[in-house]
Amino acid sequence: MSESTVVHNTFVIERSYPIAPERVFAAFSDPANKRRWYAESDHHDVEQFEMDFRAGGVENSRYRMNASTPFPGTLLSSEGSYQDIVPNRRVVIASTMSLAGKRISSTLVTFEFIATEKGTDVIFTHQGAFFEGADGPKMREEGWQKLLDRLTAEMGR
Numbered sequence: 001m002s003e004s005t006v007v008h009n010t011f012v013i014e015r016s017y018p019i020a021p022e023r024v025f026a027a028f029s030d031p032a033n034k035r036r037w038y039a040e041s042d043h044h045d046v047e048q049f050e051m052d053f054r055a056g057g058v059e060n061s062r063y064r065m066n067a068s069t070p071f072p073g074t075l076l077s078s079e080g081s082y083q084d085i086v087p088n089r090r091v092v093i094a095s096t097m098s099l100a101g102k103r104i105s106s107t108l109v110t111f112e113f114i115a116t117e118k119g120t121d122v123i124f125t126h127q128g129a130f131f132e133g134a135d136g137p138k139m140r141e142e143g144w145q146k147l148l149d150r151l152t153a154e155m156g157r
Helices: 021-029 031-039 136-155
Strands: 007-017 044-051 058-065 075-086 090-099 102-116 119-130
Touching (some): 021 090, 021 102, 021 136
Antiparallel strands (some): 007 119, 075 090, 090 102
16 A cells, blocks of 8 residues: 555644633634734735635635745645634634645634633644645644734734
8 A cells, every 4th residue: 555645633722812702703803803913924925815704704815925935936825714603712714725836735723712710712723634745734833833923912912
């Protein structure tokens, strides 16, 4: 039997915020808020960012990598759909990512917002299938750690 060409991986990241779940949830539900912490970066130009925040709605983005990356000028795109949304409690998104027009992964990500005495705990679960040429589980987890650091900064605004 030949070796599998798909790498499956699941990882969980937990964060705590000293603010109410409604405010954390707004960082996901409001397009301007989400674009700030999720889409914008010094490493690429945003060519497209659209989101229709409802179960069955889409979230699509296209980025052109810049000279600070290993792939300057390369297009990175993500096409997703919201699978489940429970206001102030949960967001589930299924998506595919492509690099230079080649699909590199499919994922299911879940954000859970849990009210605590001190604010909100966020539990992020990433379930991925990585194809040939993908960044792989380790790099994807590092990428999400950075994105959630940006979310932390957004919560401090």
